[in-house]
Amino acid sequence: MKLTCIMTLVFFGLVSCPTIVSAQLAQLFNQPLVNTPSQSKRPDFPENGAPTGRRKGGTSRDGCTPLNTPITALVPGEEIGDESKSFLTFTISEYPTFWFFVPELPKNAVLGEFLLQEENGKNIYKTSLSLPRKASIIGIKLPPHNSQSALKIEKNYQWYFKVFCGNPQQTSEYFYVNAWIQRVPLNSNLESQLKRTQSQEYTTYALNQIWQDALTNLATLHRSNPNSRIFTQDWTLLLKDVGLAELATAPIVELENEEKAVTQSN
Template structure:
């Protein structure tokens, strides 16, 4: 066995959890000797139920140079740049964090923008971002202000843009677009999360709550970058949604953590 002799802590968490989100829920693992990597890869996150999105960003206009790798939203779904597929994530947070992979960018491409909208396309939150000078993963968190708080069962869309040169030339940019829906934090789920702290991501993952699973695990990796267990779990979680190629990318930025 590839992981013989190593039983990740996440496995001990997963075997006891029952799903809270009903559609397409993966059942908890019953075999305590099951391979954790295989377990995470078999999790099915929702891939329908929202309007279309774009997980990997192409250029909006002709003023953008070619990139070796595309800007990529870390969201579940299938497909890449074609806006014909739903990319919907679930969250129980009023102020979730959204994660994006940035490839190597030319030195003049350091201006970004995050836009959060309701289902009809009305802006709720919009902020410019100064992008890091190296490739990697960034997280953008909605500020904890009641006017930005997600409402239960509502769907929201979010955009992340990288402007090609001068951000005032708003027609030239790369972008990704995805969707998020807030679901109920039930008493049962809340108890499971309390029992699992600080390692909450297995609970979120088995309940298909992608947005909070990836955020909790990313934050743990930022504070404990030497943990081989967290690194493996990060790889497994991204592989579950077909994004394993970004598993070794560092987390290079975190925005919007104002209180």
């Protein structure tokens, strides 16, 4: 299934898909959405009172060599002048995967850190990362058997990704991005929709505004099938609809922790 109309409908609130495609979508996804799509031409996440974060970082930082391209959290957001906001995203997973773009880094900036916090600022998961030398889109999955880091339903969590300028044991300087995530329940309507789109679950997640899982499912499919025209096109469209189309050609890497091997798409 093409993602063009799905992404446009969900993330930008437009209703300009061709009639035949709209009819197909109505037949396939005839259940209520988890979240009602915005009626504006941009995602409406900030107006629901949810916290916002920092989507891009790295153009300047005391003690660090400026990056030509900023590190970027792969989440919906908006650019206002020099400020780059990240918006709250949703997941149904206890142990979701978090995604960010890392550009080609200076030689002294090869170590990263991922940090997950409860809304009150309590750390519940932290891991160090050895970063790829080339520009990449990176995913890090929470360890599935660590109950301390499991996300609870309808709780807000904040996550940070940092790139240190030198040895983190010797310097406190780093570039960073941060964003917020909330786990929502898997209700019967959503479960039924997912069963009907098992090979392309990201379409269902997208229709229901569950960004984190739409991104993870499609990233996995795209990395596993790098020559697929459909997955390549849908990956580009997904990122385009949150203003990050320029990152779509970066190779996809997933790091579970610093001891795990890195696998990369071509």
